[in-house]
Amino acid sequence: MTEPIARLRNVVLDCPDPRALAEFYAAVIGGTIEEDGDWVDLVSPGRVKVSFQKVEGLRPPEWPRSDVNAQQVHLDLDAGRTDEEIDAAQEKVLALGATPLDLDDDNGRRDFRVYADPVGHPFCLCKIP
Template structure:
């Protein structure tokens, strides 16, 4: 029997209901619990996130050094362009951290409360040979 089970990632923010709605939409999930200061969301694939009210929460400033990266989430996607459209439609914003040419395998964003996250392209698997 496992002594410790993985729980969930909890993000501090000033408006947990709004942030939970952003991630619920992004993950095609559902709201699983809520209280005055905490809202939980379970994504369609089982990812669990919670959002805790902290009236003094300060958004991270990453990639700037002051109040830098506090937490980073990676979400795996099949189509970066489609996933980006969803992020933006839900209130997220792209974070330009570098300029590159050619295809990218990941893109950085901030959620409506300022937490950074990355959409990362799922690795392509080669077709079976033979």
Template sequence: MTVAKTCVLVLDCAEPERLAEFYASLLGADVEAGGDPDFVVLTGGSGTVLAIRRDHGYAPPSWPRPDDAQQAHVRVLVAPEDLDEAEREAVALGARPVAAVTQPFVPGAREDRRHEERTFADPAGHSFTLAPAAPDEGVR
């Protein structure tokens, strides 16, 4: 039998409070103040948990340059009809657009619409993607 577990993605950066506010605003989450100023946790009503940790020697990821790995990224699911508004919110909060990729319709795929993902860099340089949620992913 496996012991019950949960998982939290931790993003490193130079200014955890600033990055926490960015993601709290983007995700509609709450910032949990703790005893350690170098570690901030965000929780959202939809079950979102994200942690931000100060790295005093932090250097942003260089993705999408081909010589370096992406490391990790946050995938933010959005109702398909809200994708444009979510993009405007992210940019207004300080995100920088990196790429938009539209995949053509594939017969037999889960969804009968084009699949579009929009990738951004957060204020600390981490990549995150706004992607349309499938109907069974419970966004709304």
């Protein structure tokens, strides 16, 4: 393995209301919210940091099109080992304001489902292998 050039600090999502989107993800993955003006950090229990910065006029990606405003970035979130656990996680994220984009229409053969957060960023609920 080669020596790394840099270390990942955090993942940053653009959004019109950083606090609101941080609260959505805090409800999904847990963690504590730290706010500094137009910048909000969500520090997850595993010390992974997701940050949110205010951007006016944000155009969300158009799933699944990559020719128009590509998805830019998305989060893969482990949500359980069974279909029942994924179903329960799905109910919870939908209740929080997520929008289904690409649910498992392969009769359970896929190990992920795709949603948009309240701002339109895609994220996946994944089955833990």
